[in-house]
Amino acid sequence: MRAATPWSEVFELLSVGTGETLYMVGVSTLIATLLGIPLGVLLHLSAPSGLRPNVVLHKILGTVVDLGRAMPFLVLLVALTSVTRLLVRTSIGPTAAIVPLAVGAVPFVGRLVQNVLREVHVSVVEAAVTTGASTLRIVRSVLLRESAPALINAIGVTTIALLGYSAMAGVIGGGGLGDVAVRIGYQRFDDRVLWSTVVLLAVLTTVIQLLFDLAARLVDRRRHAST
Amino acid sequence: MITVENLTKTFPSQGGPVTALAGVTLDVRAGTVCGVVGPSGAGKSTLARCVALLERPDSGSIRVDGTDLVGLDGSRLRAARRQIGVVPQGDSLLRQRTAAGNVALPLESAGMPAPQRRSRVAELLDLVGLTDKAGNYPDQLSGGQRQRVAVARALAANPSVLLADEPTSALDPETTGSVLTVLDRARAELGVTVLVVTHDMAVVRRICDDVAVLEHGRVVEHGRVLDLVSDANSRTAATLLPEVDQSAGVAGNHDRVADVVLVGFAAVGALLPEAASRFDVQLALLGGGLTRLGETPVARFRVGLTGERADSALEWISDTGAVVVRTPKGPQGVAA
Ligand SMILES: Nc1ncnc2c1ncn2[C@@H]1O[C@H](COP(=O)(O)OP(=O)(O)OP(=O)(O)O)[C@@H](O)[C@H]1O
Numbered sequence: 187m188r189a190a191t192p193w194s195e196v197f198e199l200l201s202v203g204t205g206e207t208l209y210m211v212g213v214s215t216l217i218a219t220l221l222g223i224p225l226g227v228l229l230h231l232s233a234p235s236g237l238r239p240n241v242v243l244h245k246i247l248g249t250v251v252d253l254g255r256a257m258p259f260l261v262l263l264v265a266l267t268s269v270t271r272l273l274v275r276t277s278i279g280p281t282a283a284i285v286p287l288a289v290g291a292v293p294f295v296g297r298l299v300q301n302v303l304r305e306v307h308v309s310v311v312e313a314a315v316t317t318g319a320s321t322l323r324i325v326r327s328v329l330l331r332e333s334a335p336a337l338i339n340a341i342g343v344t345t346i347a348l349l350g351y352s353a354m355a356g357v358i359g360g361g362g363l364g365d366v367a368v369r370i371g372y373q374r375f376d377d378r379v380l381w382s383t384v385v386l387l388a389v390l391t392t393v394i395q396l397l398f399d400l401a402a403r404l405v406d407r408r409r410h411a412s413t
Numbered sequence: 414m415i416t417v418e419n420l421t422k423t424f425p426s427q428g429g430p431v432t433a434l435a436g437v438t439l440d441v442r443a444g445t446v447c448g449v450v451g452p453s454g455a456g457k458s459t460l461a462r463c464v465a466l467l468e469r470p471d472s473g474s475i476r477v478d479g480t481d482l483v484g485l486d487g488s489r490l491r492a493a494r495r496q497i498g499v500v501p502q503g504d505s506l507l508r509q510r511t512a513a514g515n516v517a518l519p520l521e522s523a524g525m526p527a528p529q530r531r532s533r534v535a536e537l538l539d540l541v542g543l544t545d546k547a548g549n550y551p552d553q554l555s556g557g558q559r560q561r562v563a564v565a566r567a568l569a570a571n572p573s574v575l576l577a578d579e580p581t582s583a584l585d586p587e588t589t590g591s592v593l594t595v596l597d598r599a600r601a602e603l604g605v606t607v608l609v610v611t612h613d614m615a616v617v618r619r620i621c622d623d624v625a626v627l628e629h630g631r632v633v634e635h636g637r638v639l640d641l642v643s644d645a646n647s648r649t650a651a652t653l654l655p656e657v658d659q660s661a662g663v664a665g666n667h668d669r670v671a672d673v674v675l676v677g678f679a680a681v682g683a684l685l686p687e688a689a690s691r692f693d694v695q696l697a698l699l700g701g702g703l704t705r706l707g708e709t710p711v712a713r714f715r716v717g718l719t720g721e722r723a724d725s726a727l728e729w730i731s732d733t734g735a736v737v738v739r740t741p742k743g744p745q746g747v748a749a
Pocket residue numbers: 424425426431432433451452453454455456457458459460612
C-alpha cells in the first residue's frame with residue numbers, strides 16, 4: 187500500500203472535482219428543467235381528464251417517458267456516445283457527460299411535474315376555466331404558480347439524483363468527484379481521497395437540499411397553512 | 414335570463430351509461446334567484462356544469478340573454494364563459510394568491526389593465542364585505558370568507574348570470590347566512606340572475622324566488638316559492654313549511670282537523686282566533702309554526718276544530734286567502 191496523498195493535493199483534487207461536478211449537475215439540471223416542465227405540462231394537459239385531452243399524444247409521450255426512465259443510466263451513457271460527440275464534439279469530460287445526464291433526467295422531471303400538477307385541485311382549475319382564461323394562462327397563472335413550491339422540490343430531487351448519476355458518469359471519463367473517488371480513491375486504494383469525496387458528496391447533497399427547501403419556502407405564499 | 418331546453422347528458426361508466434340529465438327544461442327569470450334542489454345524484458351539479466359551460470350536453474339548448482351557448486368553441490366559448498360567473502363546488506380559490514389576487518383573475522383573463530383592475534377588485538371586495546381581508550391568503554380566511562371571495566371573483570367580470578354549486582355545503586348555519594347575504598346583494602344591487610344548487614332548504618327559504626326540483630335528471634317541480642307553498646300537493650311546500658307532526662290530532666276528538674297555510678299575512682296570529690269567535694267553534698293549535706320565505710312571513714298550523722260550524726269556519730279561513738287542507742283520517746292527510 188502506497189502512502190496517502192498529501193492533504194494539499196487532496197484539496198486540489200477535490201476542488202477541481204467539485205467544480206466539474208457542479209458544472210455537470212448544474213447544466214444538466216437546467217436543461218432537464220427547461221425540457222421536463224413543458225413535457226410534464228403536456229402530459230398533464232393531454233390526459234383524459236386534462237384541459238386538452240388527446241389520447242394519441244398522451245400515449246406517445248407516456249411511452250417515451252417510460253422508456254426513458256426504464257433505461258439504465260450506464261446504458262444511456264454508452265448508447266448516447268455518438269449523439270454526444272455530435273452535440274459537443276467530444277465524448278469524454280464533464281461537458282460530454284451533460285448530454286446523457288440531461289437526456290436521462292428529462293423524462294424523470296416530466297413525470298415528477300405531471301404528478302405535481304395533478305395535486306392542483308380540480309375546482310381551482312375549473313374556476314379559472316370559467317373565467318374564460320386561455321389554456322396558456324391557466325398553465326402559467328394557475329397550474330405552475332399554484333404548484334411552484336412542489337415544482338421547486340421536484341427540481342431539488344432531480345438535482346440530487348443527478349449528483350449521484352454524475353458520479354457514475356465519472357467512471358467513463360466524465361470527471362468530477364465520482365471520477366476522483368473511483369480513479370484515485372478506489373483504484374489506488376487511497377482511503378483519504380475516497381472518504382474525503384464521500385464526505386464532500388454528502389455535504390453537497392445536504393446543501394443542495396437546504397437551498398431548494400429554502401427556495402420552495404420563499405415562493406410558498408401559504409405561510410399560515412393549516413394543513 | 415337563463416333558458417334551458419330539453420337538456421340531456423349521459424355519462425359512460427362501468428355499469429353502463431348513466432343518464433344525469435334526461436331532458437331538463439328550466440326558465441330562470443331575469444334578476445331572480447332560482448334554487449335547484451333534489452336528492453343526491455339527481456343531476457343538479459351536471460345541470461350547473463352544463464350551464465357553466467364546463468360540460469357539454471348531449472342535446473338541448475342553453476340560452477343566456479337569448480344566445481345559444483351550446484356547441485361554442487375556442488375564443489367564442491371563452492367569451493361566453495366570461496358572461497357567466499361561477500362559484501364552483503368546493504374550495505376553488507388559488508392558495509398562492511391573496512383574496513384580492515383571486516378576485517383579479519377573471520379581470521386578467523379579460524385583459525383589463527392593472528389600474529382599472531385594482532379599483533374593480535376593491536369594489537367587489539367591498540360588495541362582499543371583505544375589504545379588510547384583501548391581502549389575506551385563502552389559508553388565512555374562514556370557510557365563509559373564502560366562499561365570499563369566490564362569489565366576488567365570479568362577479569368580477571360583470572356577468573349577467575351567477576351560478577353557484579352548493580356554495581354553503583361546508584358551512585355552519587351562521588356562516589351560511591353571510592354567504593347568502595352576498596348572493597342576495599348580487600341580485601339586488603347588480604341585477605344578476607342567480608342559479609344556486611343546494612340541498613339545504615334554508616338556502617331556498619332565505620334567498621330563492623323560484624325553485625326547481627330535480628329527480629332522476631328531470632324537473633319534477635318548478636315555480637315560484639311563494640306559489641308552491643300554497644300548493645297542497647307540492648313537495649317543496651312540504652319541506653319548506655314549518656313541520657307538522659302528521660299524526661297530530663288525528664286520534665283526537667276534534668270535529669275537524671286541518672292544516673292551514675298562511676302566506677304573507679301581517680297578523681297570522683289574529684286570523685285563527687277570529688275564525689273561532691265568528692263561528693263559535695273551539696279551535697286548538699296542534700302543531701306547526703311560523704317561518705320566513707325571503708321577506709315574507711309564512712305559517713303552517715295544524716288546527717283542531719270542535720263545534721257545529723267547524724266546516725264554515727274552515728271555509729271562511731280559506732276565503733281569506735289561506736290554504737286549508739283537511740285531514741279527515743289517517744296520517745296521510747292530503748285529501749281535501
Ligand atoms: N363525470 C362523470 N362521470 C360519470 N358519471 C357522472 C359524472 N358526473 C356525474 N355523473 C353521474 O351523473 C348523475 C348525476 O350526478 P350529479 O353530480 O349531477 O348529481 P347531484 O344532483 O349534483 O348530486 P349531489 O347532490 O350528490 O351533488 C350521478 O348518477 C353521477 O354518478
